[in-house]
Amino acid sequence: MNFAIIVAAGKSKRMRNNKNKIFLPLLSKPMVYYALKDFQNCKLIDEIIVVAQKNGIKKINEIKQKYNFGKISNVIVGGEERQDSVYNGLMSIKNAKNEDIVIVHNGSNPLVKENEIINCINAAKKHGAAVLGFQLKDTIKKISNDFIEKTIDRANVYQMQTPQCIKYGSFIEAFSNANKKKLKFTDDISLVEAIGKKVKVVDCSYDNIKITTQDDMKIAEAILMRRHNITASRTGFGQDSHKFSVDRGKKLALGGYTIPNEIGLEANSDGDVILHALFNAISSAIGEKSLGFYADPMFKKGITDSKEYLKVILNKLSKKNLKINNASIMIEAKKPKLEKYTGNIKNSLSKILNLEKEKIGIAYTSGDELTAFGQGKGMQCFVVVSIA
Numbered sequence: 001m002n003f004a005i006i007v008a009a010g011k012s013k014r015m016r017n018n019k020n021k022i023f024l025p026l027l028s029k030p031m032v033y034y035a036l037k038d039f040q041n042c043k044l045i046d047e048i049i050v051v052a053q054k055n056g057i058k059k060i061n062e063i064k065q066k067y068n069f070g071k072i073s074n075v076i077v078g079g080e081e082r083q084d085s086v087y088n089g090l091m092s093i094k095n096a097k098n099e100d101i102v103i104v105h106n107g108s109n110p111l112v113k114e115n116e117i118i119n120c121i122n123a124a125k126k127h128g129a130a131v132l133g134f135q136l137k138d139t140i141k142k143i144s145n146d147f148i149e150k151t152i153d154r155a156n157v158y159q160m161q162t163p164q165c166i167k168y169g170s171f172i173e174a175f176s177n178a179n180k181k182k183l184k185f186t187d188d189i190s191l192v193e194a195i196g197k198k199v200k201v202v203d204c205s206y207d208n209i210k211i212t213t214q215d216d217m218k219i220a221e222a223i224l225m226r227r228h229n230i231t232a233s234r235t236g237f238g239q240d241s242h243k244f245s246v247d248r249g250k251k252l253a254l255g256g257y258t259i260p261n262e263i264g265l266e267a268n269s270d271g272d273v274i275l276h277a278l279f280n281a282i283s284s285a286i287g288e289k290s291l292g293f294y295a296d297p298m299f300k301k302g303i304t305d306s307k308e309y310l311k312v313i314l315n316k317l318s319k320k321n322l323k324i325n326n327a328s329i330m331i332e333a334k335k336p337k338l339e340k341y342t343g344n345i346k347n348s349l350s351k352i353l354n355l356e357k358e359k360i361g362i363a364y365t366s367g368d369e370l371t372a373f374g375q376g377k378g379m380q381c382f383v384v385v386s387i388a
Contacts, residue, residue, distance in 0.1 A: 005089035008107030009078025022107040025321035034110035098169025105163040124165035132204040133158040234387040236285025240276035243378035255345040272306035273381040281383040325388040326359040334376035
């Protein structure tokens with residue numbers, strides 16, 4: 001039997017985020033999803049134990065159900081330190097034999113490949129213990145009081161990653177020794193080294209990084225996008241139209257900018273067809289509902305500013321760790337002539353969307369007056385967005 005312990009109980013202090021980093025989104029899925037998926041799909045893994053913070057157990061079980069990770073047999077509470085969490089996971093394994101392999105993997109190492117897991121397990125079966133790692137490429141210096149003390153020969157220096165695979169009997173012996181001598185280590189194979197046993201190092205890709213900082217998150221996203229050949233992951237299309245208001249005092253709002261000296265559009269809100277179409281484009285790209293579902297209840301509370309409506313869908317976009325890559329806007333109307341206001345509209349949209357003006361395109365047409373909009377009775381807007 002091969003038992004995988006996924007360690008997901010860290011405090012994420014270096015991430016400088018109040019949330020446990022394993023639940024932060026990578027390409028719209030929780031970071032830990034990728035680690036769990038790798039072991040769920042690996043043909044050599046028989047059982048998965050997840051060690052989590054007490055307040056994270058519910059989320060792990062939700063992920064298990066949502067993505068059908070049936071190999072997860074148990075989700076248990078971690079300890080004060082990583083070593084304590086691994087120990088809790090090891091003690092939860094029932095009916096294991098000494099020759100069974102225990103595979104410990106960080107939930108914050110989401111980019112390991114199946115063949116690397118297999119290679120590490122096979123090496124542990126042969127040698128008793130094995131670990132994935134990659135050779136350092138940079139010159140390494142030891143410093144003292146901010147000054148270089150000496151240069152370390154990098155020829156045989158490796159950076160250890162996970163998984164780390166150990167025979168069950170050796171792991172129990174290693175923990176018994178560590179507990180007796182009150183030894184503390186930052187990885188699992190150090191416990192095995194402490195009882196005098198050798199550990200086989202198995203080469204892995206430089207992709208297999210542990211995510212510790214926000215910069216690591218960006219690197220991981222880039223790796224995932226490269227693996228899945230993703231450039232713009234989604235495209236959304238939205239439309240909105242309104243006739244001109246009979247209220248000559250109503251202002252014409254387009255893209256959050258008020259066009260001077262022009263009559264506005266008939267609507268419960270400010271009638272901003274650009275922001276309305278933009279809302280629907282974003283919403284359709286991320287699988288959410290149309291504008292009216294969110295705007296109607298807000299209107300009943302007296303909210304008529306379309307920028308407030310748009311904040312709702314932009315917040316949902318952000319929670320999915322997605323962002324607008326570019327927006328293409330087409331307005332059909334006979335009047336007013338809007339070309340001279342394009343810069344103002346783009347400036348407004350750039351601030352609202354936190355998007356460079358160069359990534360916002362606006363064009364106009366009267367459509368040879370074939371529609372009511374081309375005949376001057378109102379305005380129609382189409383928006384296409386790409387979501388990265």
